[in-house]
Amino acid sequence: MTSVTPTDTAALERLMRPRAVAIVGASAEPGSIGGAVLGNLERCGYQGGIHLVSRRVKEINGRPCVPTIDDLPDGIDAAVLVVPQPAVVEAVAACGRRQIGGAVVFASGFAEVGDSGRAEQELLVRTARAAGVRMLGPNCIGFCNFADGVSLTFETIAPEAIAGRAAVGVVTQSGALAGALRIALSAKGLGVSHAVSTGNEADLTAEDFVSFLLANSHTRAIALFLEQIRRPQLFLSLASRARALRKPIILLHPGKSARARDSASTHTGALAGDHAVMTALLRHEAVVLVDTIDELIDAADLLARAQPPTGGAGVITNSGAIKGFALDFAETIGLDIPVPAEATRAALQAALPAFASLDNPVDVTAQVIKDISIWTRAATALLADPAIGSLAMLAVPGAPKQAMDKVHALLPAIVASGKPAVVAALGDESPIPAEFHTLFRERGIPVFRSPERALRALAHATSYGRALSRAVATVTGNPQSVSAPPLPQRGALPEYAGKAYLAALGISVPKGKLAGDLAAAKAIAGEIGYPVALKAQASALSHKSDRRGVILHIDGERALVTAWGEMQASMSGIALDGILVECMIASGLEMIVGARRDPSWGPVVMVGLGGIWVEALNDVRLMPAWLPRERIVDECYLLKGAAMLRGARGRPAVDVGALADAVLRIAAAIEARPEIAEIDVNPLAVLPAGEGAIALDALIVARNEQAQ
Numbered sequence: 001m002t003s004v005t006p007t008d009t010a011a012l013e014r015l016m017r018p019r020a021v022a023i024v025g026a027s028a029e030p031g032s033i034g035g036a037v038l039g040n041l042e043r044c045g046y047q048g049g050i051h052l053v054s055r056r057v058k059e060i061n062g063r064p065c066v067p068t069i070d071d072l073p074d075g076i077d078a079a080v081l082v083v084p085q086p087a088v089v090e091a092v093a094a095c096g097r098r099q100i101g102g103a104v105v106f107a108s109g110f111a112e113v114g115d116s117g118r119a120e121q122e123l124l125v126r127t128a129r130a131a132g133v134r135m136l137g138p139n140c141i142g143f144c145n146f147a148d149g150v151s152l153t154f155e156t157i158a159p160e161a162i163a164g165r166a167a168v169g170v171v172t173q174s175g176a177l178a179g180a181l182r183i184a185l186s187a188k189g190l191g192v193s194h195a196v197s198t199g200n201e202a203d204l205t206a207e208d209f210v211s212f213l214l215a216n217s218h219t220r221a222i223a224l225f226l227e228q229i230r231r232p233q234l235f236l237s238l239a240s241r242a243r244a245l246r247k248p249i250i251l252l253h254p255g256k257s258a259r260a261r262d263s264a265s266t267h268t269g270a271l272a273g274d275h276a277v278m279t280a281l282l283r284h285e286a287v288v289l290v291d292t293i294d295e296l297i298d299a300a301d302l303l304a305r306a307q308p309p310t311g312g313a314g315v316i317t318n319s320g321a322i323k324g325f326a327l328d329f330a331e332t333i334g335l336d337i338p339v340p341a342e343a344t345r346a347a348l349q350a351a352l353p354a355f356a357s358l359d360n361p362v363d364v365t366a367q368v369i370k371d372i373s374i375w376t377r378a379a380t381a382l383l384a385d386p387a388i389g390s391l392a393m394l395a396v397p398g399a400p401k402q403a404m405d406k407v408h409a410l411l412p413a414i415v416a417s418g419k420p421a422v423v424a425a426l427g428d429e430s431p432i433p434a435e436f437h438t439l440f441r442e443r444g445i446p447v448f449r450s451p452e453r454a455l456r457a458l459a460h461a462t463s464y465g466r467a468l469s470r471a472v473a474t475v476t477g478n479p480q481s482v483s484a485p486p487l488p489q490r491g492a493l494p495e496y497a498g499k500a501y502l503a504a505l506g507i508s509v510p511k512g513k514l515a516g517d518l519a520a521a522k523a524i525a526g527e528i529g530y531p532v533a534l535k536a537q538a539s540a541l542s543h544k545s546d547r548r549g550v551i552l553h554i555d556g557e558r559a560l561v562t563a564w565g566e567m568q569a570s571m572s573g574i575a576l577d578g579i580l581v582e583c584m585i586a587s588g589l590e591m592i593v594g595a596r597r598d599p600s601w602g603p604v605v606m607v608g609l610g611g612i613w614v615e616a617l618n619d620v621r622l623m624p625a626w627l628p629r630e631r632i633v634d635e636c637y638l639l640k641g642a643a644m645l646r647g648a649r650g651r652p653a654v655d656v657g658a659l660a661d662a663v664l665r666i667a668a669a670i671e672a673r674p675e676i677a678e679i680d681v682n683p684l685a686v687l688p689a690g691e692g693a694i695a696l697d698a699l700i701v702a703r704n705e706q707a708q
Contacts, residue, residue, distance in 0.1 A: 011134045012204075012212045015102030016194070017148050018077030020049035022100065024069055024091060025082030028060045033106065033154040034082040035060075037142075040151035044159045047149065051076060069094035077101045080142065080152050085109035085120075088138065089127050096131020103128070104152050105137035111200050112139055125202050140199025141175035144182065147193045147218040155179050162191030162218055166304040166444070169213035170195040171206050172225040177293075181223055184297045189441045190304055193218040207234045210249070214242055221304040223296055224251045229278065232600045239285035243471055248303040248464055250288040252296045253278065277598045280622030284631075286467035288460050298448065298457040305444035306420035308465030311389025312336035313458055314382035315361035316375070318368060318395045322426070322451060323361040326394060329452060335459040337361065344385040351377030360388070375409035383417035389465070391421040392458055394451040400433045407439050415443055420461065423447045424454035470631070482506065482665050484672040487702045494537045495544075496580045498698035502681065505665040508694045512582030518564050522557060524581040531555045534563050535580040536571050547571065553584060585694050588685035589644055589654045593662050595625065595670040595679045597703075603670045607632070607663050609641045610683040617641070625667040632660040645686075654686040658693040677703040 021041065027034035038060065041050055051072055054065040066072060069079070069091060079100045081091050085107040095103050110121035121138070128135045136143065142153035147167075151157040168185050170192060172178040178197040185192050193216060196209045206226050213219045222242070229235045242249045255275045279289055288303070290296050313335055315326050330337050337360055340348065345358045351374060352358070353367045362382060368374045382388055393410060397403035403425070414421045423440050425432050428449055437447050448454040485504050488497060499509040511528045514537060515521035525532045536549035544550050548570040551563040567579060592610030597603050605627075608620030621635045636645060636656055647653035662684055670676050680699040687693060 009212075009215070011101060012208060014077040015104075015134060015136065015204075016143070016145055016150070016212060018048055018101075018150060020051065020076045020078075021046070021150075021152065022051040022053060022069070022072055022076045022079040023082065024053040024079055026052035026054045026060055026065060027082075028057065034080075036154040036156060037080050037082065037152060038063075040144075040153060040155075040157045044146075044149045044151050044157060046151075049076075069098060069100075072098050072100075074099045078104065078152065080104045080106075082106060082154075085138075089120075089124050092124065092128050092133055092135065093131050095133045096128075100133060102134040102136065104140070104142045105135055105199075106140065106142065106154065107137075108139040110138045110202065121200060121202050128203055135203035136196075137199040138202060140197040141178065143194060143196040144192070145194050146191065147216065153197070160186065160192065162193055165189075165191035166220050167191030167193040167218050168300045168304050169193045169209075169216065169219040169222045170224075171198065171209045171213070171222065172196070173198050173201065173206065173227050174225060175199065177225045180293075181225065181297065185223070185300060188297075188301050188446065189437070190301060191218070201230055205230045207231045207238060210235070210238050210242075214238065214245060214247060219247070221248045221250065221300050223300040224249060224253075225293075225296065226251065226253050227255065229253070232278070233602065236281060236285060236601075239282060239287050243286040243468060246468060248286075248288055248299075248308070250290060250296055250299045250303065250460070251282065252290050252293065274598055274601065276622060277596075277601045277604050280604060281601055281624050283467075284624050284627065286464055286471060288464050290460060294453055295456055295460065298446070298453050299460040301446045302420070302422060302457045302461050303464065305441070305446060306461070308461045308468065309389030309420050309458075310462070310465040310469050311387055312338040313455075313462065314338075314379075314385065314388040314391045316364065316379055316382060316391065316393050316395075317361055318364050318366075319426075320363050322394050323359075323363045326361050326392075326451060326455065329455055330459075333456055333459045335455055335462065338385070338387040340382070341385050341387065344381055344388075347381035347384065348378060351381050361394075372405050372409050375406060376413050379410055379413040380416070383413060383419055388419075390419055390458055390462065391417075392424065392451075392454055393421065394424045394426065394454065396427060397425045397432050397436065403432050403436050407436055411439065411443060411445075414445065420458075421445045422454040422458050424451040425449055426451065482668040484669040486673065487675055487700065490675075490702045490704055492539050493698075493700045493702070494539050494541070494577055495535060495698055496537050496577070498700040499695060501669075501700055502695050502698055505669055507662050507665055507681075508692055509698075510582040510585055510694060510696065512580055514578040515581050516578045518561065521560060521564055521579060521581050525554075525557070525560055528581070528583045531584045532560070533580075533582045533584055534560075534567055535582065536567055536574075537577045537580050538574055539577075540574065547574070585685055585696060586687070588687040588693070589651075590683035590696075591659060591686050591693075592620065592680070592682040593659070593666055593684050594681060595666045595676070597670060597674075597677050603667070605663055605667045605670070607636055607659065608639060609644070614682060625671045627667070629660050629664055632663050633657070636660060652688040655689050655691055655693060656686075658691075659684070659686045662693055662695070675702050677701045 023037050025034045052065040055067050079095050083091050088107050111118040144151045146160045146162050170181045175197040178195050182192050182195040213222050340360050348358045356365050362378050364374045440447050496514050503509050513524045532554050534551045554560050554563050590611030592608050592614045594606040603625035606620050606622050619640045666679050678701040681695045683696050685694045
């Protein structure tokens, strides 16, 4: 799919909220798929028309059956095709003849099985489009729409009222995961507005259903398990819309490992994209990216119930051991636990026993057994701190009465603060009163059975809240003064041409010129001053050092003559454009700055430690090309080696502003010039603060005409 606009709203409305449904392959046999679909509609109180197609029986449960799709009345909104794979194409064509709006195709045996199935799927898509039928599947289990009482799936579904409840919409390409997530969220007391299994996405894709859920008033958050995002540009647009609506999208996208990517291609016919690029771009659109199924469930649980925090977390516990664990684990997952302000410490001193530590996390000590109000006073003190945006209670609940005492002590303080909270009732599967869950959840406070899950959920919610608070419009953040001229040629530019292009962008490069012979090299060196460097120049020499194509620290004319001869000998057989003679640059911090045009996701830029460190440490940050300068600076300071930017081991702080400007100018070029496939500046020497940055090497690759 290449479309960047979602399916027409009316088409999705017909499928997802049908006024009349046909079950093709209806059956009264126990355990049959057609019978399961009919049972779900009847059990959920579906109010629309139900039409049955069966070649074997004339009625089911008192409902008449017709023998073929062609015997149905015109204009039914949705048909469920319970037919074998070889019959699907003709069934879809017949739906078109009866002007049926959409079809749910359960059958497998299409693109997920390989080339033969892929050809059959392509025929199915052509047939559906010619017939004007929008299609969910194939290789899916259908959908549940609890908001409107429509369940077109063969899972056994019980009716679920969602009015007045925080509800999550679920979209997965996996049928099993759609059911598992629906069950898990429902068990947590959340409503599930919709659960959609998209299968192979031959026609309708996850993006279509995300668009539908963003417009749905019942849906507070959207949980996604996607093995491939088939329309990346549309997904980015939807993520931007979700951010503006403050409707969180929580995404689990397997595919970091090569084996996971292989699994995706065999499971849903997906072709994996660049996971790192996807992660970078979606992170800046406030999509909540999770790594595990537990995190997907837990983040949806919290974000559907509560407003996301932007401040750090306050932690309160009745265990000194948990206090230390929480600090370590929070650092691991990037959850800020602020040191209490002086006013907060004073309030804690008044709330806690004299021997208690006045810190965050707060250990309420064993004195709470005698005075339960310590929970209330300590929580009130923490939540009043302006730096604290949320509360995590990590506690051993104790006996049923003790557990409920904790609920009644903490709830008033949390509710009065208006800040979100999570509860971890330690003890794994040990029983706790049902009312413990209920009272907290009714106030929008999720209950977990491990501190890890509680703190991870809070970390994701805080990350989302902060992403919203720093969100900017998705327009270019690049300065208007940046002019990006066209590239002089296709393919890889030699270094001297690449540096000339960087200079045209406003990025500093060393003084130097291209020399065609030794006499010219001597003249250039005399003009720019020794010491100089020699660099062989040809488009085929992207790795010059492998062929002794770089000689540094040439400190005089005699050394220049020797170096020139050595380089000519090492370059024997290579047609050179010439040899670049450049002045040597005083040492700076070597960084890498780059940009690439991902074929699916579009332009992305990169910054990281460069030179020899880029491959050894892989310490880089990817970001959208539209990011403004202040956000680029923030990204630089998120590098693992950020201490080197600030100055470490006696080295001065470097000019991070100049580094950000270089990133910004390269981003402007790749956004403005679709012919640019890749820009790689490694190293960019970043000089001490206020002294700028200089590109010491450059590789710029232009796409061929056919690729544009």
